[in-house]
Amino acid sequence: xxxxxVSFSQVSKRYPGGYEALKNVSFSVEPGELLFITGHSGAGKxxxxxxxxxxxxxTAGVVLVAGQNVSAMRGAAIPFxxxxxxxxxxxxxxxYDRSAFDNVMLPLVVTGHPWRxxxxxxxxxxxxxxxxxRERANPITLSGGEQQRLCIARAVVNRPNxxxxxxxxxxxxxxxxxxxxxxxxxxxxxxxTVLIATHDDRAIRKLQPRxxxxxxxxxx
Amino acid sequence: MxxxxxxxxxxxxxxxxxLAANPLASLLNAxxxxxxxxxxxxxxxxxxxxxxxxxxxATEARISVFLVQEATxxxxxxxxxxxRATPGVRSVEFVGRDAALAGLKRxxxxxxxxxxxxxxxxxxxxxxxxxxxxxxLAQRLEQQFGKLQKVAHVQADSAWVQRINSLIGxxxxxxxxxxxxxxxxxxxxxxxxxxxxxxTQRTEIEVGKLVGATNSYIRRPFFYLGALQGALGxxxxxxxxxxxxxxxxxxxxxxxxxxxxxxRLQPLDSTDGLAVLAFAAVLGWLGAxxxxxxxxxxxxxx
Numbered sequence: 191x192x193x194x195x196v197s198f199s200q201v202s203k204r205y206p207g208g209y210e211a212l213k214n215v216s217f218s219v220e221p222g223e224l225l226f227i228t229g230h231s232g233a234g235k236x237x238x239x240x241x242x243x244x245x246x247x248x249t250a251g252v253v254l255v256a257g258q259n260v261s262a263m264r265g266a267a268i269p270f271x272x273x274x275x276x277x278x279x280x281x282x283x284x285x286y287d288r289s290a291f292d293n294v295m296l297p298l299v300v301t302g303h304p305w306r307x308x309x310x311x312x313x314x315x316x317x318x319x320x321x322x323x324r325e326r327a328n329p330i331t332l333s334g335g336e337q338q339r340l341c342i343a344r345a346v347v348n349r350p351n352x353x354x355x356x357x358x359x360x361x362x363x364x365x366x367x368x369x370x371x372x373x374x375x376x377x378x379x380x381x382x383t384v385l386i387a388t389h390d391d392r393a394i395r396k397l398q399p400r401x402x403x404x405x406x407x408x409x410x
Numbered sequence: 411m412x413x414x415x416x417x418x419x420x421x422x423x424x425x426x427x428x429l430a431a432n433p434l435a436s437l438l439n440a441x442x443x444x445x446x447x448x449x450x451x452x453x454x455x456x457x458x459x460x461x462x463x464x465x466x467x468a469t470e471a472r473i474s475v476f477l478v479q480e481a482t483x484x485x486x487x488x489x490x491x492x493x494r495a496t497p498g499v500r501s502v503e504f505v506g507r508d509a510a511l512a513g514l515k516r517x518x519x520x521x522x523x524x525x526x527x528x529x530x531x532x533x534x535x536x537x538x539x540x541x542x543x544x545x546x547l548a549q550r551l552e553q554q555f556g557k558l559q560k561v562a563h564v565q566a567d568s569a570w571v572q573r574i575n576s577l578i579g580x581x582x583x584x585x586x587x588x589x590x591x592x593x594x595x596x597x598x599x600x601x602x603x604x605x606x607x608x609x610t611q612r613t614e615i616e617v618g619k620l621v622g623a624t625n626s627y628i629r630r631p632f633f634y635l636g637a638l639q640g641a642l643g644x645x646x647x648x649x650x651x652x653x654x655x656x657x658x659x660x661x662x663x664x665x666x667x668x669x670x671x672x673x674r675l676q677p678l679d680s681t682d683g684l685a686v687l688a689f690a691a692v693l694g695w696l697g698a699x700x701x702x703x704x705x706x707x708x709x710x711x712x
Contacts, residue, residue, distance in 0.1 A: 243620075245711050266625070273622035283617045283711075300623035302417050344621070 194218035194254070195352060195383050196242060201251030201261075203237050203407075211237040213407040214251070219385065221351070224378040226394055227387045229404035235387035236280070238404070239354050242385070243275055244268045256351065273301060276345030276382075278338075278355040284329040290340055291316065291325035297348045315343040319373060335366035342373060352383045359390045371396060418630070425634040428607075429642075439603055439639055443596050443690065444646025450589035451647050451678070451686060452654060457581050458682075459675050460574070473548060475536045475555050476563040485560050486534050492558065493538055498547050503537045510535065533562060593693050596643065600636045600697025607635060608705045616711045625706070632702050633695055640694020644687040652677055 197218035203211045211234045219225050227235050240246040241253050241260065248261040256274060263271065284293055294315055298308035316322045319339035321332075329337055338358060345353060355374065359367035371393040378384045388394075394401060403410040429436040475493065477486060486504070493502045505513075510532045514524050538555070540547060552566040608615070618628050655675045666673045678686075 245620075269619070269622045269624045271622075272620065277620055279620075283613060283620065285614055285617060287614075296617065297621035299420070300618055300621055300627055302414070305416075348622075 193220060195221045195223075195256055196385070197252075197254045198238075198241075199252050199254075201241065201248045201253055203234075203241065203246060204249045211407055212241075212248075212404075215404075215407075215409055216251075217402055217409065219383060221383055222378070222381050224375070224384045224397065224399040225386070226397075226399045226401045227385065227404060228389055228394070228401055229410075230389070232406075233404040234407040235404055236356050239356050239385065239387055242352070242354060243277055244271055273297070273348060274351050276342075276348070276350035276353040278341045278345045278353070278358050280357050280360065284337060284340060284344075286328060286330045288328075289325065290321060290327050290329055290332065293329060293340060294343045294347050297344060301348065303348075311347055311349075312343075315347040316340075318346070318376075319343045320369075335362050335370070338362065338366075338370060339373070342370070346377060346382075350382065352385065353377055355384075355386045355388075357388055358386060359388060359393060364392065367393065368396070417627075421627075421631040422634050425631050425638055428631075428635065429638060436639070436642070439599070440642035440646045443599055443640065443643025443694075444650055446592045446595050446599070447643060447647035447686070447690060448650045448654075450585050450592055451651050453581070453585040453588060454682075455651055455655065455675070455678055457578055457585060460581070461578055462676060463673075472540065472566075473538045473552055473555065474565045475538060475558075475561055476565070477534045477536075478560050478562040479533050481534060481560045489558060489560060490536060493536055493555070496551065496554070498541055498551060499538055500541045501539045503539070505535045505537060507532045507534050593689075596640060596690065596693045597697040597700070600639060600694045601701040603639060604632050604636055604698045604701035605705050607632065608701070608709070612709055615706065615709045619709075620711045629702050629706060632706070633698050636694040636696075636698025636701075637691040638694070640697070641687050641691040643694070644690030647690070648678060648683050648686060 199216050201215045202213055205211060215234075215238065227238060229235055237246060241248055242255055244260050244263055251261065253260040255271060258267075258271060260271065285296070291309075291312055294312040295308055298311060303311075313322060313325065316325050319342050321336060321339055321343060324332065324336065329340055332340060342355075342358070345355075353374065358370055358374070362370065367390060371390070374384050374386060375397055386393075475489070477489065481489075490502055490504060493499060507530050511524065511530045514532075515521050538551070540551065548566045552564050555561060556564045615628055655677050659674050662673045662675065
């Protein structure tokens with residue numbers, strides 16, 4: 191347990207208004223692990239991932255990420271937590287006022303990474319998701335699958351320790367979905383801890399990962 | 411250090427690009443701020459000119475020293491010697507009481523009044539010409555001469571300068587008041603522009619926060635935007651005032667010809683102009699600061 195990179199102990203999340211998204215959830219993830227979180231929509235998958243990135247705060251319990259207590263973290267420390275996380279969320283939040291390349295550059299730009307090296311890394315990330323030849327394109331001209339891959343490139347460009355994805359294959363054709371699942375597996379194979387929330391059974395059958403199942407906010 | 415500078419340069423460049431991307435909106439904003447600033451700035455320029463005019467034309471380098479009626483010739487001579495020996499005095503002219511009365515008798519309108527007088531009410535007097543046109547010197551000597559024995563009254567011809575100066579003091583207060591009010595207006599305008607800009611860049615701010623941007627990184631471009639917009643407004647005000655002066659000078663040139671006096675208005679000097687730019691930039695920054703503190707923290711990724 192001491193080596194866990196992510197650990198939840200008796201974590202609950204109650205939203206204002208009384209809706210309880212997570213109830214007394216405990217689990218831990220070892221470094222380099224590939225973990226899928228499944229459950230019906232509304233089961234609390236997204237909330238669980240948001241607690242790790244401090245987008246939401248737990249109302250009870252302790253969330254530890256790389257030894258840091260995220261549930262009690264100061265606001266000023268959050269950016270530095272997120273720099274070690276790669277986040278791929280459902281609403282992709284790409285910026286349509288700049289090229290695909292500049293979108294991928296963003297995580298490196300905000301940390302003041304030397305430009306030359308940042309550009310090299312951004313191209314490498316774009317290459318990894320197969321979008322290198324589209325680097326000049328505006329993301330709005332990319333297909334849904336391509337936009338999802340662009341998000342993945344942006345998430346991995348700063349070489350995070352933990353990659354977190356919320357329904358990365360939702361609304362994609364099976365073929366695209368397989369490619370993306372394969373991408374996550376390859377990141378995991380080079381040592382990145384990967385947490386994916388999904389109800390894509392194909393992916394689970396294919397990768398045979400460890401699976402946590404949420405049911406109405408509790409681990410089943 | 412270099413990374414930090416580059417960081418700042420990048421956000422500044424980004425801000426400039428953003429302004430350039432909406433040229434019309436940026437121009438109108440700058441003009442709105444500029445017009446607001448023109449009022450106090452124009453008032454200031456007029457004051458400076460008035461002061462300049464009062465300073466050059468008004469400081470008559472002469473002081474009249476009137477003796478008491480019973481002063482004797484010998485006492486007058488002694489005073490004359492003393493006046494002459496005072497540093498800052500170029501020449502001393504004696505105006506005897508008889509000569510003064512004769513002078514009055516030659517003045518049309520006054521002559522009849524003077525004729526009814528039984529005896530000469532005028533004292534002996536000296537007209538002291540100073541070495542320099544210096545209001546301070548005139549004032550000092552005026553006081554000094556007033557303390558001399560047998561001197562009844564000292565009149566510096568610059569008395570009306572003081573009146574103008576007090577008028578200028580009043581004008582300065584008025585300018586300061588308008589400046590304070592319109593500075594507040596500038597802060598408000600910037601506050602609103604920045605609020606709108608924050609709303610337009612909502613997604614960008616959210617994404618920035620998601621990928622680990624610190625608050626100061628996110629705030630920085632907005633500060634630059636406020637300061638830059640303020641400075642552009644200051645520049646617009648400067649331009650408006652210069653144009654105004656040029657137009658006024660065209661009319662004044664006609665007057666100058668008629669009265670044979672040089673009455674051209676001096677433009678704002680570059681130190682003052684740059685001070686206005688800096689002042690406006692600081693106010694813009696302030697507006698941005700208030701706006702950012704109020705609005706930016708509400709935007710969090712969800």
